Amino acid sequence: MASSNKKKILNDPVYGFITIPTELLFDLVEHPYFQRLRRIKQLGLSEYVYPGALHTRFHHALGAMHLMGQAMQTLQSKGHRISDAECEAAQIAILLHDIGHGPFSHVLECCLLDSVHHEVISLMLMHELNQQFNGGLALAIRMFEGTYERPFFHQLISSQLDMDRMDYLNRDGYYTGVAEGAIGAERIIKMLDLVDDQLVVEAKGILSVENFLNARRLMYWQVYLHKTSICCESMLVQILRRARFLIRQGDFEPVYAPETFKLFLRESITLTDFRTNRTYLDAFTKLDDFDVWSCIKQWAIHPDPVLSTLCQMLLDRKLFKIMLSTEPFAGELLQELENQLRQTGLSDDVLSYFLVEGQATNAAYLPSGDRIAIKLKSGDVIDIADASDLSNIQVLTNIVRRYYVCWAKGISLRQLVRL
Amino acid sequence: MASSNKKKILNDPVYGFITIPTELLFDLVEHPYFQRLRRIKQLGLSEYVYPGALHTRFHHALGAMHLMGQAMQTLQSKGHRISDAECEAAQIAILLHDIGHGPFSHVLECCLLDSVHHEVISLMLMHELNQQFNGGLALAIRMFEGTYERPFFHQLISSQLDMDRMDYLNRDGYYTGVAEGAIGAERIIKMLDLVDDQLVVEAKGILSVENFLNARRLMYWQVYLHKTSICCESMLVQILRRARFLIRQGDFEPVYAPETFKLFLRESITLTDFRTNRTYLDAFTKLDDFDVWSCIKQWAIHPDPVLSTLCQMLLDRKLFKIMLSTEPFAGELLQELENQLRQTGLSDDVLSYFLVEGQATNAAYLPSGDRIAIKLKSGDVIDIADASDLSNIQVLTNIVRRYYVCWAKGISLRQLVRL
């Protein structure tokens, strides 16, 4: 039996208190893999726009676990049989769903781990933990993978209405101060039900679901894809690109990095590498925001002017300018920006570090095609798009694309002369 | 005239919005000295107790500036003449009041900067900025020092009821989730008034002031002096002690640290050094939490078992045990704990890194003797202790002392064998 002194209560500004309900969950929270999430911010560089947005993946994962507990209670109170083991497994799965995130996850995945998605790493780490805990995570893994026979568990872990989204919208809204992002998670959860072990929402919850979809859409543009965040992330991408270039080039000036991080800068690591060589996964479980920031600080005094200029700019929040458009930018515009940069003394081989084109989409925040099912009073189950008189339900889940270009306006010549 | 595009609005979950009202204030916020505060957490290691407590001194300073603006408006609306220059100076002074803080300020001041208080450094940096901004901070400095002829400005910057405390109680309460710490800052500010240019509170604000004092007392014990925070800070002190020992000893195994941080580990820097050698202040303005954390991460794999064990324990949140008492601990108890540690294989010369005695007091949070003045309807001004029927007003400002001992219980032998 779980000894009660392993039950722990945490303060959470968003929900008041979070209780860790079982001994195994407590041990997982205490595990270094999970403690590492304390050192990884949920919103990466968004703090440059929203100074309060400093919350971590650690706190988010605990919040999602808390909501999962509420969902279990709600479904049980509606007469659905859910065993203690299932409850715990569902809470384990959601607690660990993000354990494979690295620091500045989108940036890292984009430029260092091109072919390895964080969910794959989460699963690897769950299997690793499953061994350490003598198979105690087996059911949680099946739920996470979607192979457990009762589909609603997977839906609560990963779908349009999963506990992940419920928590992060609330939490991101709280810490950024974008009050419109707050959703009535409690209300939606109370409206959850099951039909044939599929997750549905009672009809009277339609408006809350619509509100949730709206809040999510607002948060994309107001927070997740805020143009200043895009700008900061672009700068970080260039920094990592340059550092990698210098390291691989084997410059006479060494480029500082903690060994575990250097591994990822030096090598091109594929999913197969991850699977076959234990070194990579071990190194990954050591990575956190501090590795990246300590490098940025050291690189700001590196002799390479590209690297040091970019790092110092980011540290001092001297950001690139950015333009957004729904259309791709005309070649002439980019040409003109390049010319401006050349006039500040930049040579052509480094231009690309100071002028970045790209696209931002909300795709990362959208689920893969699953529907939200509404249970009518008649008992019938229909798609929310058919249940709502709001014609734009579909719109809310569309992928929207923004083209952007950002560049170092008025960059200081002196520093670059040394190129 | 200030160009309007230098006015900026920031989201703040605590107050909704913070407006930066003048061009000079905006430029100060943009200055690298101030941007550094983004990288220094307000509550140091309290996140180990309250996972949401990740807010920075940057956000706090902006919040205090915001409240100062409200105080200015209130006093003006009560007929007191305050010029635009005075308003701006007051906001500058409070914005910069904490600019001399280093990372983990209490720890650092205690073990690396023994004789240099953060307020002294704040003042040095304000003088430095005053030069860079052609004397634009002269009035702010006089207010900060308390040499300006209208005393209430200094009182709003540093006294029992200053805007510093108003903001940090609210903000710390918000981010920790300790709702009882929230104070009616808006209400108290609306009750502020002046008598002979001294700050007073209208009689009808007595209850709010009492509540503020109570909230402050609660926050000491619930947050600032929480036993787990004390424990984490003790561990960090030992880590820095050990790193310093190894560096000064000149061990054959180099001890990593960014150069600016190493300076403070290697040398014993006095106030005179700070004043006479520009190097120290320059280095100080580069220090932040990331320097400390990146060292902890590197040191966790250093060959010295004391250093690496302590660092890995902190990273993985394997904390010392702690006991608190209102009385000093008996020699026998400490003897017994030492014996326990010896049995785990610790040699006597390193015992002191794993068994720490100390005292915690709320003194750091208490003002130096100034009173809170209440203005009665009759116009008379009296001390709040005389105005309140609450006999314990004085109690609330007493210095309370707790003795503690913390130690590494059940520390792993294997790692230490190498000693």
Next chain:
Amino acid sequence: MASSNKKKILNDPVYGFITIPTELLFDLVEHPYFQRLRRIKQLGLSEYVYPGALHTRFHHALGAMHLMGQAMQTLQSKGHRISDAECEAAQIAILLHDIGHGPFSHVLECCLLDSVHHEVISLMLMHELNQQFNGGLALAIRMFEGTYERPFFHQLISSQLDMDRMDYLNRDGYYTGVAEGAIGAERIIKMLDLVDDQLVVEAKGILSVENFLNARRLMYWQVYLHKTSICCESMLVQILRRARFLIRQGDFEPVYAPETFKLFLRESITLTDFRTNRTYLDAFTKLDDFDVWSCIKQWAIHPDPVLSTLCQMLLDRKLFKIMLSTEPFAGELLQELENQLRQTGLSDDVLSYFLVEGQATNAAYLPSGDRIAIKLKSGDVIDIADASDLSNIQVLTNIVRRYYVCWAKGISLRQLVRL
């Protein structure tokens, strides 16, 4: 000059504090016409669904005045010249915009004041007050009517984005507990600007405006047109119909009502009556919720079984059943319900009091065709429907219609036998 002791601060849970900024505004708040609004709930019978929804039109009007003050400040800070007189007039106009509301306004307008809209009465009362205050409301009246040469004042008083809506969505959300109704009023107001003295929203405020429109739509269905509210209002309409019938019939059993209220029950009052006979307006300014409730309580023991049954049902919250549909109900269904009621002993002449058909639309909450103008960074002004990628902006302002039928299911026979 306004003496400062007429400035008053009120506690408001929604905004913290509301300051009444001028002497004239203070005197208007103190006037019996305005104090009457203390006795008129903002949401009528919605408290039967949301027990916290007890806030009054008094509080709402003060809140709207507060937001108007913020809007004035924002516009001034963006360089637009607004005189003190204009500020005060705008605040007066919004303070008094609802002063012509009677108790249970929608019910009363529907069954007692068929041809007299509350805005017409508001205007009459503003003219009356203008006389009492020696012309001090002249400018406010022009703004209210839309005849003042600077159109944005009227837009702030009555348009898609007026301070009325801003306050009531926030306030209704707060008191009902429907958190999704809360809008970032502060944020939207900060984004307001003027182009050619027309109200516009800065482009970066688009998302907040969308969120506002969504919140409004949610509040219609979740609160304003909640089926139980419709049901309660239908019952109240029947009660008033029956009372009027008995009074006009001149039954031997007198029907209690305070004299001022009886006037409206006894007579059919047209707009012309209001305009030509001072008695009606005077009587109207005495009416409040207490008149209606005291009658319901007295009528619950009146010998007429229809009246007493309906009143007792409402008092004890034994409500009609209700069905909603997007289509008109089939004749057969209504026939069947009638038959059911006949079987409980109801005679045909009173059936219509216990079986009510009707339509609910959100029309009352929608503005009359004015657009929301967005000011692009380029300076161009376009309609939000063109500025947003959300295709359903128009949808959000569509008029939606629901058909309903409600009836007294299982009504007690005994009481009605006496018919």
Next chain:
Amino acid sequence: MASSNKKKILNDPVYGFITIPTELLFDLVEHPYFQRLRRIKQLGLSEYVYPGALHTRFHHALGAMHLMGQAMQTLQSKGHRISDAECEAAQIAILLHDIGHGPFSHVLECCLLDSVHHEVISLMLMHELNQQFNGGLALAIRMFEGTYERPFFHQLISSQLDMDRMDYLNRDGYYTGVAEGAIGAERIIKMLDLVDDQLVVEAKGILSVENFLNARRLMYWQVYLHKTSICCESMLVQILRRARFLIRQGDFEPVYAPETFKLFLRESITLTDFRTNRTYLDAFTKLDDFDVWSCIKQWAIHPDPVLSTLCQMLLDRKLFKIMLSTEPFAGELLQELENQLRQTGLSDDVLSYFLVEGQATNAAYLPSGDRIAIKLKSGDVIDIADASDLSNIQVLTNIVRRYYVCWAKGISLRQLVRL
């Protein structure tokens, strides 16, 4: 078994949702005795100071029931056996603890029901309901009376830390907007435990309990005993006194009142009357705020100038002046005030309606001598006064007395000439 469609969820702005957990509780909520509480405001005339303070005893009782449910869960989770029947009984008892309140309870008890306390009536009504529900409330009644063998149930219903106080401090704080009144009810409840079936608080909850006591003290003075509330209540007392005088005098001008209310105005009803004559209890269960307000409105046009003047003043919020003091007022002062009133034309026999002396104490809000027990980590149980280093714990529960005098300053002569 309880059918699930009798389970109901209510929106509550304070706690989010309140679930009514059993069929019997649902039926009690639906009962006219309980529905009557919808028409009785929790804070009487405090809305004249805090315009948002319109919440009812209905909502408060539901909130207290909700907190009781949380307390039951907490105690069960700590291993204490509590049966479903006990849970339900505890929730019934707290739901009905205030059912004996009349409108403007303190006023009514003071001038119409001198010898009958609301708790006695609550108990009578609970016995009545027990009969109607076939003995289903028997256990709840024993808990309420304190005769059940497990004392903690009574302590949760009525003691220093009962769910009544927990809810009303939170709720009154929410609706008045006095944020300092908000207490961490959730936190305190999580700290509750039992020792020998006595309610105790875990040692780590001491600070929260202190905060709770402080908040309570603040609310007395800021809200419950606010001088303007005292003033309004005094006026209402005089109104009722005068109406009673006129009714008993049998004036030729009838004094309107609903029959049930008139009973209490006409007669002097003792506890024995209540117990022996069913009429009084029946009448009492019909009384609500609307009865009082409808009389005030009618009496405002009654020919008696004392009655009509007082009523019109209250309706229009033309309030008495008030002075407070910690000492009784000197005879000369009262003499002078009397003289002032005489000069406005008041005859001596009516002076006492316009000049009122009295005392306000917090006694009504203080519990009768029971202690708050703290359970130390050692397992020992001590009084909080011994556990806290805050010397004034006792002070917080002292009875404080304020003397007041209030009078009709500048009362209009014309109206009174008719005397």
